[in-house]
Amino acid sequence: MRAIEAAIGESETTHYGEIRFAVEAALDPMALLYGRSARERAVEVFSQLRVWDTERNNGVLIYLLLADHRVEIVADRGIHRDVGQPGWEAICREMEHSFRQGLFGQGVVEGIRAVASHLVRHYPASGVNENELPDKPIVL
Template sequence: MRLLRAIRHLCTGSLMVRRRFDRQTLAAIEEAVRRAESLHAGQIRFAVEPGLPLSALWRGQTPRERAIEVFSELRVWDTEHNNGVLIYLLLADRDVEIVADRGVAGGVVSAAQWEACCQVMESRFRTGAFREGAIAGIEAVAAVLARHPPGRAAGNELPDAPALL
């Protein structure tokens, strides 16, 4: 299993990301983030990474662990009201992780609610519907944030454009 995962990660590169997330798809995701953020005070950041480096695979790094690193690297935590949410896609694993800052719903959003948002995306990604999956996932996260308002809005603090890592 470990060898198969390593091969999958080494064979998944930026070209594959560009095929699945072309300019039109990236623009649609950016617009979906913009629309979603108008419904609540949270800040959403969408990031796609093709695969992990061999050193991370050797250490057995999980998609969740990498998502937490990306949360920090993209400074999603650096909002005035700690209301940032990262949607992270590790393409080689077709795994989606959501990392929410401590100001998001004061910890009342259950892991099951975030997992349901991830499953919305993952099910569409399995069929190759990357644009639809990303937008549906952003809308699902927005619905969670609308039900559990994350404090006050402080303007658009994070880029709406997806991050391609």
């Protein structure tokens, strides 16, 4: 968890975006009963953590559902407009590939770096960068 927090903090010195990482062991049984998806849960967490509430509309949530080794990325409209869903999906699939190989920590850090590369391209830091959201990963 410290490595994840450090990777987020380090990346945010290079861009004006905000990255949050949330991990959840499993969806709650009622959510499963009603057919709720990891994507729907990720959107809910994006809202709960207020990742959408950044000055430049460039917050990004990386959500990991451990039970399924499923990764979802939800991005605010500013950065999503620049990257698009296919760009986020590619990062998710790469992370999941690392997880299948048992490389969980490495997969997460590489995913953070991949998200950061988009943020650097579209929101490069050029001065003081206020940290709008916590870097610390959250366990749900």
